[in-house]
Every structure is written in structure tokens, then in C-alpha cells.
Amino acid sequence: MEFHVKDLNLADEGKKRIEWAEMDMPVLRKEIRKRFMEEKPLKGIRIGACLHVTTETANLMRTLKEGGAEVYLCASNPLSTQDDVAAALVKHYNIPVFAIKGEDEETYYIHIEEVLKRRPNITMDDGADLISTLHMKHRELIPEVIGGTEETTTGVIRLRAMAKDGALTYPVIAVNEALTKHLFDNRYGTGQSTIDGILRATNRLIAGSTFVVAGYGWCGKGVAMRVKGMGADVIVTEVDPIKAIEAKMDGFRVMTMLEAAKIGDFFCTVTGNIHVIREEHFKVMKDGAIVCNSGHFNVEIDIPALEKLAIKKERIRPFVDEYTLDDGRRIYLLAEGRLVNLAAAEGHPASVMDMSFANQALSAEYLVKEGKNLEPNVYTVPEHIDRSVAELKLKSMGIEIDQLTPEQVEYLNSWEMGT
Structure with missing residues (x-):
């Protein structure tokens, strides 16, 4: 397995930190990963991810791999990589990682190239550097791509500009625009x-x-x-x-x-x-x-x-x-x-990233099923996925909410019933 990380000797410490974060990611750990292990919805799919290499991202990568995918990861920012996490993903989870905290710009793009060499079927971006590099320098890979996801506001802005210019060649789901992402992760x-x-x-x-x-x-x-x-x-x-x-x-x-x-x-x-x-x-x-x-x-x-x-x-x-x-x-x-x-710190707490990465995992599954039916454009996360993530999160917190009564459903669907 090819990889490029700072020091594999950091792997054991990284594994402990990944497991610590996992404890506070019950939606991804209990609900999605368990089903992915049984159903293998991503079997045969190569996923190229350009994301912040953190403990939370590590748990997303593990979930995607359990779903049957081949996963390749590089950093989406030269200073955001947690070197012990990168080492742990390679040594303990056999996931190729190309990321070193403090890497210069040249190395940063070499690492993106390493992921693209694996000819991904799905791209996962945090800032749209992977997808923009693919479109500018590796258009020969486009026929193999089913679709992509984007995690950030900045990346969605870039992708909408690509779509407006007619430059975007495959569908991308704007995970950032899921209510269960930006209302919680961003805020x-x-x-x-x-x-x-x-x-x-x-x-x-x-x-x-x-x-x-x-x-x-x-x-x-x-x-x-x-x-x-x-x-x-x-x-x-x-x-x-x-x-x-x-x-x-x-x-x-x-x-x-x-x-x-x-x-x-x-x-x-x-x-x-x-x-x-x-x-x-x-x-x-x-x-x-x-x-x-x-x-x-x-x-x-x-x-x-x-x-x-x-x-x-x-x-x-x-x-x-x-x-x-x-x-x-x-x-x-x-x-x-x-x-x-x-x-300068460790990024978002695991609990809030649980919902964001649940959206990522389920959006990847959705692209495998529906990507061929989507035009090259930027799409919001399907509402049923967004609501499902919220329901799973509430369930994991032990919270129950009310359901509409038949009378209430009828009232909301009626225009005759006024004051």
C-alpha cells in the first residue's frame, strides 16, 4: 500500500484518539456503519477524499470502507492534518493517506495527484480542490466518476461557479447545505x-x-x-x-x-x-x-x-x-x-461532525444508486437523508418527539378549514 504520512510510529496514539472521537459519533458508528457492514452498498466503488485529516474524518473513512469502498485520503488544507491520525489510518485501518501537517503547497498538490491516480468513482471535497484539479488537469478521469460531495460553504461557492460556467461535468451533492450540517457543524x-x-x-x-x-x-x-x-x-x-x-x-x-x-x-x-x-x-x-x-x-x-x-x-x-x-x-x-x-486546535467536536459525516456517507450511497440519473450540477442533500440524520441523532440522544395526529395531517393538507 502506498501512502505518505509523517511518522508511522505515531499510529498507536492516533488510534486511541480515533476511538475517543468514535464514542461521540453514535449515528455514524451505530446506525450507518452497522448497516454498511451488512449491506456493502459501496462495494466496488473507489472514493477519493480531500478532507481535513482529523479523528472525525478517520471515522468517516472507516465507515466508507466498511461499506465496501476502496478509500483514498489526502488533506484539504496544509495545516489541518493530525499526523497521528494519518499514521493510524495507514497502520491500523489499511487506508492509504497522503497528508502531512505543515506540508508546502507543492506537496499538498502532489498528495491530491496521488488520490486522483486511484481513479475515483466518487470524489469527496472540503473546499473543491480535488474536483477542480480533476477538471483542470485530469479530464480523462471524468468518465469514471459517478458524482461527488462537497463539505464547505467555500467549496459550494466554487462548484456553483463551475456549474454556471458549464465546466462541471458530473453531479455534486452540497453536503454543506444539509440542514443537519450547516445549522450545527457551521454554527x-x-x-x-x-x-x-x-x-x-x-x-x-x-x-x-x-x-x-x-x-x-x-x-x-x-x-x-x-x-x-x-x-x-x-x-x-x-x-x-x-x-x-x-x-x-x-x-x-x-x-x-x-x-x-x-x-x-x-x-x-x-x-x-x-x-x-x-x-x-x-x-x-x-x-x-x-x-x-x-x-x-x-x-x-x-x-x-x-x-x-x-x-x-x-x-x-x-x-x-x-x-x-x-x-x-x-x-x-x-x-x-x-x-x-x-x-491551532483539533477542529470541530466529534458530536457535531457525527451529523455532517452521516450526510457524507449517506450521500455517497445515494450517488451510487442515483448518480447516473443526475445531470452535472450542484444538488442539495435529499430531504429524506437530511431528516433521517436528524432522527438518528435524536434517537442516539434518547430524545423522543411528537408525531402529527391524523387530524393534524388533514388540517395541514386542507385549505377549507380556516378560523
């Missing part, structure tokens, strides 16, 4: 893990600080909610007037980034867009401002502009780079502008 997962990453990197107090959140989508809502609960004065910046009003009515201050840049202590971007924090913002930031990103790619912060403004750069602690400007002000960039929750 509660990103909210908690982003703060975890900031605290691990800086050990700074959130309470009493001014915390600027750029973007008020579900990820931004989660971050803003969490730092507010920790005692921060939260400012939200937005380009969408509806989201801006929502942030205001949720109790946050709303202003432009140029205004916020003058008073913020912490800055976190979660927009999925490019250069949200730019040169004009760095020029007015306070001495000691801490800047980070929790969007998928490291483009939300204009790092080249910061490099240009700085007369000195020094790494003063893991994941913290100090940029000194010509007037003596210091700006601190966390995790090289990459996903702070995965680079």
Missing part, C-alpha cells in the same frame, strides 16, 4: 473550535476585549455567539444588508471593517471571500491586534499586504507570527491565516 462546531484555536495559540483573555467577526453566515453566527458568551464586546462586519440587520437585532454592533479595524483587539474572518482584511485595515489597527481566519482558504486576510507593510516578522510562539510595522505597531497573525480551528 456550533465552528463557534467552539475557532475559539479553541485562538485560545490555544494565544492564551489571551476574551472577556473584556473587542472582538470583530467578519461575516454573519452560520459560521460567523457561531463565533459571535460564543465570544459574546465569554464576555467580549462583539462587532460584526457584513456586505449583506439582511445579515447585517440580523446581527444588529441579535445584539451585536455592526459597522464597516475600516471602522472596526480601529478598535478591535481580535479579528476573525469567516466569509469565504478574498481580502476581507486588507492594507487599509492593517494601517489603522491598534498595537497588539490579533488577526485570524476560520474560513476555508487563507485568502480572507491579505497576507501579502501585511508582509509588505511589515519591517520585521518573527514567530513568537507556535501559530503566532508577529508583524512589526514601521511605526512600531505589532500585528499578530495566527496559523499563517489558515483555518485557526484546525491549524
